[in-house]
Amino acid sequence: MSDVLALPWLLPAPADFRARVRALKAADAVTAADVVALAAYGLDLSQLGSLGKIVDARRDDLGAEGRLRPVLLGIAATHTLDLVAEALPATALRHGLLVDTVQTDYGQLAQAVLDPASSLATAKPDFVLLALDAGALGLARPQFEAEAAEAAVQSALDYVASLRDGVRANIGAGVVLHTLATPAESLFGSYDARVPGSVRWLIARFNQRLAQEIAGDADLLLDMAALAETVGLARWHDPLRWHDAKMPCALDAIPLYADHLSRLLAAARGLSRKCLVLDLDNTLWGGIIGDDGVDGIKLGQGSARGEAHLAVQSLALDLRRRGIILAVCSKNEEAAALIPFREHDEMVLKEDHISVFVANWTDKATNLKAIAQALNIGTDALVFLDDNPAERERVRQELPEVAVPEVGDEPSDYVRLLSLAGYFEAVAFNDEDRKRADMYQANAQRASALQKVGNLDEYLASLxxxxxxxxxxxxxxxxxxxxxxxxxxxxxxxxxxxxxxxxxxxxxxxxxxxxxxxxxxxxxxxxxxxxxxxxxxxxxxxxxxxxxxxxxxxxxxxxxxxxxxxxxxxxxxxxxxxxxxxxxxxxxxxxxxxxxxxxxxxxxxxxxxxxxxxxxxxxxxxxxxxxxxxxxxxxxxx
Amino acid sequence: MHTPAAKAGATRKMKKDQMERSEITEQLTEIMIDVFDLDELDYRDDLSAADIEEWDSLSNIRFMVSVEKAFGFRLSNSEIESLDNVGEMVDLIQQKLA
CATH class of the missing domain: 3.40.630.30 (Gcn5-related N-acetyltransferase (GNAT))
Known part of the structure; x- marks a missing residue:
């Protein structure tokens, strides 16, 4: 698996990327499909900037087309987010959004948020990102008295709360907050974790209490701490760029930062993916059921390969438990494809976890359309996991709106890549989510009831x-x-x-x-x-x-x-x-x-x-x- | 920059340096086209931020990071601040690669 900062679940940018951007620049008309196709690659900061300029220049046309959801994001930061703002318009295309940004002047964060006549307020943004770093919150230096430590965290939370209230009252926008990235440096070494008031302690405390305080609110929370840890703190933080230009992270990490921000905004607009469609052979288990038989496939404890496929199944089941629908799309005889679900002891996924089960020899793009139709969702709500690069390519060509993670041929990577891609970003978790998979299950049964009853009135009465x-x-x-x-x-x-x-x-x-x-x-x-x-x-x-x-x-x-x-x-x-x-x-x-x-x-x-x-x-x-x-x-x- | 005396000295070495220099300027031109989002660029040693509209303090940081990545070394803040034009950047790259 290549570097996480290169967005490894996406295909790398093609060699002719620059030429394609130039062609769009010169084109008479640019459609959402044109720009979304280019945004689907793992682009670096400069490439995102070039594509973003096309988006800016054609914003009116793209907006009028109606395929992308417009979002105006206000950015109120105590550090430099200009490069994030530059990367956002192109990045957000991956998530169905047409994003524009409006920034507060440097050092004017509180005025911009608290004054209803500020340029930020009068721009009427849909969301405002409140990006405060540990220094601005008084949490960048240690507090060795326990009381002072708690007081520092409390005062940081109070400040954030006052800004949050300001955004709501004066701007009427949704609020986007973020947790703080832990610094890469320690003061005591491992002992930092045990000293109330060490910077690591202060930040951990702040992050935990911030998440608690906004539980149940509609505020969005970007978990920067988790993002920075996933990247690695020593790579995330770049002291030279911080001291030189107040960049909150290394420049290489900005495409990932922008992607996380975009997926959060998309989730708030209801654009997260709803259904994971799974291939079977060499995706849910190792080997080919039709050739190797139920005793020959690799699945379960005892071999690296078998455990890797088991981990894929466990992730799928956990996603189902939080409300993601599962479907199967496999080139197989249906009878053979069902055997592991019925007879293999180590299968984590059972037949009734799968809302739509399609195993046949029809091409997968056609089958994916049928799956979306059976579930009454759009194909743009599907994620398709398949180990076979030819199948992935075919689906990308036929149905570019389906998310197809580039998973490579090492099944041990699948769980991480699927998670890094963030297709199922959530902004809430409630009882409806917990029950959703079962509801769709019941829906599939209803569809078959319809086939049996035949007469619509009788069918409806029978419900x-x-x-x-x-x-x-x-x-x-x-x-x-x-x-x-x-x-x-x-x-x-x-x-x-x-x-x-x-x-x-x-x-x-x-x-x-x-x-x-x-x-x-x-x-x-x-x-x-x-x-x-x-x-x-x-x-x-x-x-x-x-x-x-x-x-x-x-x-x-x-x-x-x-x-x-x-x-x-x-x-x-x-x-x-x-x-x-x-x-x-x-x-x-x-x-x-x-x-x-x-x-x-x-x-x-x-x-x-x-x-x-x-x-x-x-x-x-x-x-x-x-x-x-x-x-x-x-x-x-x- | 090479002094005239140094250039006159070792012809063979100078040729090699010039080769490398042209390779570096070629690569640097590609980087600048990407970073500053230009349609084309006629490379000159005395090119500086004054000549390229898109070259501001933010894109300069992107430029420096792209150079670091492409050539595989890190530029210190004082090195970055000492540069007045692209030719000096090429000199610096040559020194670092030597």
Missing amino acids: DMECTIAPFDDLGRARIAQLINKSNQFNLTTRRYTEADVAAIQADPAKFTMQVRLVDRFGDNGMISVVIFDRGEQAWHCDTWLMSCRVLGRRVEEAVLAHVAQAAKSAGAARLTGEYIPTPKNVLVEKHFEKLGFAQIGDREGGGTQWALDLASYASPDLPMQIDAKTAGQTVPA
Whole structure:
């Protein structure tokens, strides 16, 4: 495995990289696909800078295309992050983001954050990175009195908290904090760990308490300490660059720094990958099941090779436990491919951990599309792990949006490379995540039930669905914000709101809100739909209507309409109005309002359509589910 | 820089030095094109930050680190500060590689 700073899970930059950048510079039109293709390589700082300039020059066009999610990042730092800012626009393309940055002037961090009229505040960034080093926080020198040591940590935390509050109050942006990298130098040697107030102790204490303080908040935390340790502290810190230019890390480490920051922002926008698709032969076990048989494959304790494959399986299972869906895509006879899952004692992964199991001789790109379809997710949510370079190359060509880690031929490296790549970056971990893999499991069973029943009405009736509709509440807020930020396909307006926005909407009497849950005989689907209407005197207007594609075709949208129609009617309104705002991903709901009986009343300025439903002539339909509607003031069972 | 006297002295050695020098300038030109994101660059010994718009204090740090990486040695802060133009950088590289 090559150097971690070279981003070894990515292919190295091609020899013609410079020529390709130059061609884009001269091109009449540049598409997101063009720049994303170049960003997919492991680029160095200069290459990131060159590609970043193309992004800057074509930002408007790339933004208008709608494939990349725009993010404006404010950077408020006590050291030099200019090179990180230069590397970010190109790096972020790998994670589906179109990032622009706005920096505070050197030494103006507190003013920029605390003054609502500062240039940082008036730029209205989506997020602000508060990058304070140990020196600026008073933690770079030892404190040998225990009380002074605790006081130093407390005062550093208080300072960070005041800046954090400033960002929220004056700028209204999401906050990105980071832990502090441990210095490479010690004072006592090993004894540093035992001296309260040594710099290592102060930093460890600060990091631990910072993570505790923001638990449950929507603040993002970049774990710089872990990043620096992964690189190696003596390589991470470059004293010459620090003294010369206040560079927080070695220049070689900046591409990795920018990648970690980008994946965190992407995760906050709901763009992390959702599903790990595994090859079988020489990926989950050593050897070829069809040739070597269940007794001949290498798996399990006792050999380096067998343990390496076991480690891959253990990682996959751990990912599943935190909510990542697992699928199998193998060129094999299905019967042979299933044998190890059923008969090999050392298999960690069992058949029922795999949500979609595809073993056939069709090409893998076609199979990956089928897997995404069966799970109702985009191919851009897939990570494909395969030891075979030809298969990897084929998938990269056919489906560039699928993440294909460059894993080489040493299975011992697979776990580390998959982890370094950071495809599954999270910004929360909740009960929905814990249950997700099971929910998708149940979904696959539902698909087969559909095949057996054949008749849609009978099928829906056979599901024993219970639909719960309730206004927004504190308990549901994190999941509501998550759905608002990651739903792309069934989303009429694609308006994104932060948790703070959702809280404000919840408290606003002029809004009518709905969070919808669905349980059926296969399991609890959790919260699957979020709807916001603006209450008007005559008309209630739809601000947001989105739904998880998992429950497409279950007539949940009709239940939602019946609920809001009744509420509007009893409030004295005459009609419901709504609009469809097209994006590259939501053509699915182009006819949503039409299907629900709305009449088109016009076209929308800037694209899309406008609709209205006359409440006097609306009658709610009979639906194949039990509906449990709650009104404001009632709590919803978790 | 070689003094005229030194140049007149050992012709054979000078040729070898010139060879190496041209290789170094070639490599340095490639590095500068990448680091300063230039379409092309006509190398001259007296090129300095004043001649290249993209050459500011930040890209200068990237330049120094790229040179270190390409030639496999580390430049000290005083060495970096002593340089006035690219030709002096080539001299320094030659010294370090000698």
